[in-house]
Amino acid sequence: MEIKLIPLTSLLVNTENPRYEMVSSQQEAIRLMIEDQKDKLAKLAEDILNNGLNPSDLIMVTPYEKNESQFVVLEGNRRIVALKLLNNPSLILEKHKSLYRKFKQLSEIFIKNPIVEIPCIIFSDEKESYKWIKLKHTGENDGIGTVSWDAQQKARFEERMEGKAKYSLQVIEFLKNQNNVEEDIKKRLKEVPLSSLQRLLSDPDVRGAIGIEIENGKVVTNLEPNEVIKPLKRIINDLLREDFTVKQIYYKDDRLNYIESFTKNDIPNKTKTLKQKWELISSPPFDKIKDEKVTVKQKSKPISTKRKTLIPKSCIIPISSPRVNNIYRELKDLDLDNFCNAGAVLFRVFIELSVDAFIEKYKLPINVDNDKLYKKVQVVSEYLEKNGLLDKNKLKGIRTSVSNPNSIMSINSFHSFVHNRFFAPIANDLKLAWDNIEPFIITLWNQI
Numbered sequence: 001m002e003i004k005l006i007p008l009t010s011l012l013v014n015t016e017n018p019r020y021e022m023v024s025s026q027q028e029a030i031r032l033m034i035e036d037q038k039d040k041l042a043k044l045a046e047d048i049l050n051n052g053l054n055p056s057d058l059i060m061v062t063p064y065e066k067n068e069s070q071f072v073v074l075e076g077n078r079r080i081v082a083l084k085l086l087n088n089p090s091l092i093l094e095k096h097k098s099l100y101r102k103f104k105q106l107s108e109i110f111i112k113n114p115i116v117e118i119p120c121i122i123f124s125d126e127k128e129s130y131k132w133i134k135l136k137h138t139g140e141n142d143g144i145g146t147v148s149w150d151a152q153q154k155a156r157f158e159e160r161m162e163g164k165a166k167y168s169l170q171v172i173e174f175l176k177n178q179n180n181v182e183e184d185i186k187k188r189l190k191e192v193p194l195s196s197l198q199r200l201l202s203d204p205d206v207r208g209a210i211g212i213e214i215e216n217g218k219v220v221t222n223l224e225p226n227e228v229i230k231p232l233k234r235i236i237n238d239l240l241r242e243d244f245t246v247k248q249i250y251y252k253d254d255r256l257n258y259i260e261s262f263t264k265n266d267i268p269n270k271t272k273t274l275k276q277k278w279e280l281i282s283s284p285p286f287d288k289i290k291d292e293k294v295t296v297k298q299k300s301k302p303i304s305t306k307r308k309t310l311i312p313k314s315c316i317i318p319i320s321s322p323r324v325n326n327i328y329r330e331l332k333d334l335d336l337d338n339f340c341n342a343g344a345v346l347f348r349v350f351i352e353l354s355v356d357a358f359i360e361k362y363k364l365p366i367n368v369d370n371d372k373l374y375k376k377v378q379v380v381s382e383y384l385e386k387n388g389l390l391d392k393n394k395l396k397g398i399r400t401s402v403s404n405p406n407s408i409m410s411i412n413s414f415h416s417f418v419h420n421r422f423f424a425p426i427a428n429d430l431k432l433a434w435d436n437i438e439p440f441i442i443t444l445w446n447q448i
Contacts, residue, residue: 034085053079
């Protein structure tokens with residue numbers, strides 16, 4: 001064997017190419033390749049123009065027995081045909097007009113800096129090449145051939161070489177490094193279909209539900225690691241199930257229905273926050289994280305005028321009462337801009353039924369049938385604060401809403417929605433009201 005630069009004009013396309021039946025001429029061999037490969041040849045030619053020939057994959061040739069100055073291509077026939085078409089697009093028959101036009105345009109670029117000689121490896125005996133050609137084209141061969149990368153390995157290469165870190169790979173690496181993720185899950189992380197995981201993590205409503213965000217391509221959160229792990233383990237376990245298919249999360253509605261199926265144990269407690277956001281791929285040790293835990297003041301959230309529903313799609317609440325759960329789902333689907341009156345009344349019902357369910361669960365000293373809503377909220381709020389379930393900052397929204405007579409959520413306002421034909425609710429006001437009480441409602445149902 002020897003490596004040598006050989007003129008393109010001296011390279012013959014193999015008339016006995018294993019891709020096809022044997023043919024009798026160069027012209028037939030090239031036309032057969034064109035018929036089979038079509039646009040793939042144009043893409044290959046364009047890549048050669050942009051990047052050159054792959055230096056790690058040399059063309060294999062053997063001397064042509066009828067002419068010592070010519071060589072038959074044993075491996076690399078597609079590349080040689082692409083180069084010959086760049087050099088002479090007229091080799092393409094009239095019936096392939098589109099392909100001809102593409103090569104004509106590419107040829108105009110090629111002739112400005114043509115590839116005249118090709119680095120080739122010459123086998124004096126054609127049989128010497130068979131082993132290497134077979135290894136290249138017949139798969140892994142128990143590890144002797146080329147072992148293909150799986151999706152995670154490809155993603156890892158892109159991250160290291162091209163600076164592209166897929167959200168899915170960041171999550172996989174995070175789970176691998178967590179002490180409280182079971183070993184059997186860690187062992188199977190390499191089997192997780194990255195495309196399905198990426199589909200879920202690319203959905204902002206899914207991210208909102210599981211407590212993560214994307215900043216500059218990095219997956220970040222301000223939750224404690226244990227809370228982030230909860231939904232991620234549920235997702236990983238589902239994706240690893242044999243009966244789970246991408247159809248279950250393919251469309252937006254599918255993904256929303258999927259996260260609604262999460263149980264209380266799958267949903268992060270969003271009150272367990274750290275003092276700042278952290279990246280999943282560079283999370284600090286658990287002991288340091290615990291030391292940094294602080295009580296975070298409730299920040300006012302800007303109203304989302306874009307969302308059409310009272311309750312955001314990303315808000316997931318595991319509600320055990322069938323009737324209340326139905327109301328909750330209706331409030332997540334009801335277009336508040338078009339059905340504001342219905343939404344306001346249903347909102348009021350949802351709040352009171354939620355509070356009543358908590359009072360009954362913990363047998364709090366108040367009558368659910370006779371006492372006013374603001375009194376019920378007062379008793380429940382005191383219980384939550386006293387037992388460390390919510391701090392006063394997160395309770396401020398609900399307390400202010402029900403006690404302030406001018407609030408959209410005051411008893412007077414809700415009565416007016418029902419009984420005063422001149423008093424109408426405003427969609428944005430209702431959305432803001434929900435934003436202010438969301439931590440309170442979530443905590444209630446997490447504890448019921």
